[in-house]
Amino acid sequence: MSTRINDTTDLQAISRKRDLRRKTIPALAQAGPVSVWMILFVTLPMLYIIYISFMSRGVFGDVVYEFSLESYQTLLDSIYFKVIVKSLQVALFTTVACLLLGYPFAYYIARKPPAVASKLIMLIMIPFWTNSLMRLNSWLLLFQTSGPVNTFLQWAGITSEPVTFIYTDPLVMLGLVTNMLPFAVLPLYSTIEKLQNSLLEASSDLGANPRQTFFRITLPLTFPGIFSAVILVFIPSLGIYTVSDMLGGGKVLYIGNIIKNQFGSIRNWPLGAALSVLLLVITGALIFLYTRFSKLEDMEVV
Amino acid sequence: MKRILSGVLASAMLLALCACGGGTPAETTAGTDTPAETGAAEASTELNIYMWQQYISDQVVSDFEEANNCTVNISYMSDNADAITKLTAGGGQEYDLIMTCDAYMESLIAGGYVEELDLSRIPNSSNINSSYWSSPNHSIPYLGNYIYVVYNTETCPIEITCYNDLLDPALKGQITSIDGARNLFPMALVALGYDPNSENEEEIAEAYEWLVKYNENVVAYGNAEQNLTNGTASVAFTYDGNASWAFAETGGEDSPLVVAPFTDDAVQLGFDMYVIPTGAQHTDLAYKFLDYICDPEVMAQNLVEFPYFCPNDAAVAAAPESYRNDPSKDFDYKENVFFQEDVGDALTIYNDYYQMLKVGQ
Numbered sequence: 079m080s081t082r083i084n085d086t087t088d089l090q091a092i093s094r095k096r097d098l099r100r101k102t103i104p105a106l107a108q109a110g111p112v113s114v115w116m117i118l119f120v121t122l123p124m125l126y127i128i129y130i131s132f133m134s135r136g137v138f139g140d141v142v143y144e145f146s147l148e149s150y151q152t153l154l155d156s157i158y159f160k161v162i163v164k165s166l167q168v169a170l171f172t173t174v175a176c177l178l179l180g181y182p183f184a185y186y187i188a189r190k191p192p193a194v195a196s197k198l199i200m201l202i203m204i205p206f207w208t209n210s211l212m213r214l215n216s217w218l219l220l221f222q223t224s225g226p227v228n229t230f231l232q233w234a235g236i237t238s239e240p241v242t243f244i245y246t247d248p249l250v251m252l253g254l255v256t257n258m259l260p261f262a263v264l265p266l267y268s269t270i271e272k273l274q275n276s277l278l279e280a281s282s283d284l285g286a287n288p289r290q291t292f293f294r295i296t297l298p299l300t301f302p303g304i305f306s307a308v309i310l311v312f313i314p315s316l317g318i319y320t321v322s323d324m325l326g327g328g329k330v331l332y333i334g335n336i337i338k339n340q341f342g343s344i345r346n347w348p349l350g351a352a353l354s355v356l357l358l359v360i361t362g363a364l365i366f367l368y369t370r371f372s373k374l375e376d377m378e379v380v
Numbered sequence: 381m382k383r384i385l386s387g388v389l390a391s392a393m394l395l396a397l398c399a400c401g402g403g404t405p406a407e408t409t410a411g412t413d414t415p416a417e418t419g420a421a422e423a424s425t426e427l428n429i430y431m432w433q434q435y436i437s438d439q440v441v442s443d444f445e446e447a448n449n450c451t452v453n454i455s456y457m458s459d460n461a462d463a464i465t466k467l468t469a470g471g472g473q474e475y476d477l478i479m480t481c482d483a484y485m486e487s488l489i490a491g492g493y494v495e496e497l498d499l500s501r502i503p504n505s506s507n508i509n510s511s512y513w514s515s516p517n518h519s520i521p522y523l524g525n526y527i528y529v530v531y532n533t534e535t536c537p538i539e540i541t542c543y544n545d546l547l548d549p550a551l552k553g554q555i556t557s558i559d560g561a562r563n564l565f566p567m568a569l570v571a572l573g574y575d576p577n578s579e580n581e582e583e584i585a586e587a588y589e590w591l592v593k594y595n596e597n598v599v600a601y602g603n604a605e606q607n608l609t610n611g612t613a614s615v616a617f618t619y620d621g622n623a624s625w626a627f628a629e630t631g632g633e634d635s636p637l638v639v640a641p642f643t644d645d646a647v648q649l650g651f652d653m654y655v656i657p658t659g660a661q662h663t664d665l666a667y668k669f670l671d672y673i674c675d676p677e678v679m680a681q682n683l684v685e686f687p688y689f690c691p692n693d694a695a696v697a698a699a700p701e702s703y704r705n706d707p708s709k710d711f712d713y714k715e716n717v718f719f720q721e722d723v724g725d726a727l728t729i730y731n732d733y734y735q736m737l738k739v740g741q
Contacts, residue, residue: 135728140468157739223611242553244612245600327600328559331738339738343459343560344731 124358131351141347149352158336162356165332169316172254173262176311177304179255180262184303187263188270199267202260210257214324217253218244245327253321261310269303270296309368313361333357424662425450427669430457430466431479432652435523437685444672450665459560460484467493472659476666479522479652483562483720485515488655494518495656501667504674512651512691514719519653520670523688525619527563527648528711529640530626536614540640543571546615547590551597556613559601561734562720563648564591567617570645576718579726588733595737605629608637621688624708632707639711649717651691 134146152158187198205213221227221243228240243249273296281291297304319334331339333353340350433456441452455475457463463480467488471478480488488494496517499505505520513521531540537550546555557564566576568587578584600607604618605626616623627635654673656666672678679695683703690696696704723730 140465157736161739225610240611242599242612328602329595329598329600336739339735343461344735345461345465346731346735 127351127354127358131348131355133348135346135348146348149346149348152349153352153356158353161331161336162333165316165334166360168251168254168332169312171251172258172315173308173312175251175255176258176262177266177307180259180266180307181304184263184266185270188267188273195267195271199264202263205256206260211320211324213256214253214321217249217256217325221249244325245329247326247330250322250325250330253325254315254318257318257321258311258315261314262307265306265310266300266303269300273299305368309364313364316360317357423448423450424665427452427477427662427665428475429454429477429479429669430463430471430475431455431477431654432457435479435652435686437682439685440673440678440682443678444669447672448665448668452669460562464488467655467657470659471657472661475657476660476662477654477669478657480519480655481720482514482651482653483722485519485653486722487724489515489518493658495658495660495663497656497670498667502671502674504671504676507674507676507692507694509691509693512649514651515653519655520674521651521653521691522673523621523686524649524651524691525621525688526714526717527558527567527617527619527650528623529615529617529642530608530623530637530708531615531640532608532636533638534636535611540615541643542645543567545640546597546617547593548597551615553597553599554613555594555598555615555617556600556602556604556607557594557598557617558604558619561730564594564734564737565730566648566718566720568594570718576646576648577721577723579723579729581726581729584726584729584733588737591737592740619688620708621686624687624706627707635707637707639708641711642713642716646716646718647713648720649689650720 130141131149132145132147134142134144134148136142187195190198219225223240223242223244227243228237231237231241277295277299278291281295282288286294316332317334317337319332319338322330322332322335323338333356337350337353337357340346340353427450429452431454436454441454444450445452457466457479460481460483463478464484466475467478467480468491471493497520499516502520508521510516512524513519529540529543529546536554538545538548540546565584565587568590569576569578569583571590572583572586574580574583574587578587599613604613604616605622607613608616608618608626609629616626623637623639627637630637654670656663660666673682674692676692676694676698679690679692680698680700680703683690683695683699687703687706687708689709690699
């Protein structure tokens with residue numbers, strides 16, 4: 079017995095066993111489900127999309143498994159370039175609008191006592207208990223030619239003819255901004271909440287006016303929140319197609335709609351896949367930028 | 381505590397994995413329990429149909445379920461191309477009846493994707509008007525649609541008597557239109573005096589130019605009946621069934637809407653038909669269902685809810701007055717129609733131009 083215990087290899091085996099119990103199993107249990115989930119439902123489909131994008135298309139829209147760069151060549155066509163630029167513009171606009179609306183709102187909430195703040199946050203979430211398609215449909219009903227908004231405008235004498243709101247770019251923007259606002263408010267709220275009052279007091283003690291305090295202290299300190307808000311709003315609004323489909327009447331097309339059409343009515347899966355890959359590349363570049371920035375920010379904060 | 385938590389999580393993970401792996405094979409084996417051609421000996425209890433949404437009366441379906449002691453599972457398609465994908469990807473594994481349209485029948489038959497029908501097992505099929513039945517050995521026409529122009533005489537600034545009138549600049553932002561390459565291009569081809577099922581790229585390119593101008597007048601694709609009744613649009617290029625709802629909404633006989641009185645241009649008449657995909661699992665029930673839906677009384681009941689064009693003459697005769705006197709069916713160029721035909725490989729040309737039309741603004 080005693081000789082065995084002194085045996086170093088056995089000791090190693092025991093410690094390895096302990097390691098397995100203490101470290102590996104809990105680690106697996108914690109990260110395992112998510113990893114399996116991500117591999118099954120994110121990585122594999124993504125790899126399949128990349129694979130399909132290099133294949134050719136059949137007449138019926140079936141994927142013909144022959145290598146071809148045709149889809150990527152099609153992407154170089156100026157029409158797609160225009161659509162991508164347009165989609166980027168719209169996503170950018172949505173992001174800026176969400177930040178401009180969301181920042182003051184998040185600031186207001188964060189300065190309230192916690193009990194009130196949680197209620198206000200709840201108010202933002204409540205509309206999201208309804209299906210987003212329902213919310214979009216209600217915009218249509220509100221703004222349609224014989225809808226309440228037009229009736230009111232005519233009753234108040236602001237316009238004599240009904241105004242065409244629906245199926246226009248501004249309404250699509252409105253739909254996008256209202257859909258995305260919570261994704262801006264929540265991260266902003268969490269960083270603004272951490273902002274220490276003492277820093278702001280120090281700033282004003284040292285003679286800064288409120289404007290200087292905001293731009294020199296508050297804004298830089300809440301930069302991580304702003305950046306997450308940008309990522310959380312920009313990426314989904316670049317790919318979302320339901321809003322422009324419903325509020326744009328199938329006439330306002332962004333990259334998300336084009337991808338959807340390729341997999342749907344136009345049936346060119348390889349091209350749809352190539353467009354999705356392009357979207358992935360744009361998203362990847364943004365996230366790369368984000369990690370660079372947030373690291374810098376962390377260092378400054380420390 | 382940690383150990384318990386990790387144990388729980390690990391077992392949850394395992395369970396989830398089992399569920400993922402086990403689900404699909406179980407489903408497929410359930411179908412094979414009832415072999416295809418055993419017929420009455422071992423009647424199926426399940427019928428899987430793939431078709432358009434909002435296209436069959438729930439009552440009609442539940443009556444069939446009750447009479448045959450079975451469950452009918454209906455899945456919905458959003459596009460004709462979806463049905464083609466299902467059919468070409470071995471649809472028989474999943475579905476017993478798939479709805480498709482006449483435009484694809486030739487290729488489907490040639491590819492062996494649909495079963496040949498034994499019409500002696502569908503005696504009621506004799507009610508179907510043979511002039512609307514393009515492939516009687518492989519399909520049963522269900523309902524059809526005229527695709528025509530309807531406009532509001534009170535708000536539309538011009539009178540519309542041909543497709544070219546739709547390009548009038550006065551109609552800017554006034555048209556609500558159905559979508560889809562094989563619905564839009566034939567209209568343009570007819571307007572230009574070409575074959576609506578042209579396979580000639582130059583003609584299709586010209587039709588594309590025509591549609592670019594048309595597109596400028598379109599306010600929205602889809603939702604035709606809503607846009608017409610709520611005043612968003614004054615002209616609709618749509619199906620007769622949708623027009624019928626718009627007529628009913630705006631006052632039936634007194635409606636300001638009229639079906640545009642076309643003088644020369646042909647209108648499209650398309651049929652949705654049921655086919656049995658190759659290798660279907662419950663063909664006995666599929667045949668029973670086809671016979672059931674061809675029954676005049678059943679179809680007449682269905683027409684009350686879905687007032688589309690019906691190729692079943694006996695059912696039309698049995699249908700109530702409201703269907704037969706429907707103002708949306710009151711136009712006199714019903715004979716001047718064209719059908720969507722299979723355009724073979726030219727479909728890719730259509731799709732490419734359609735893509736350009738939708739993207740390039």
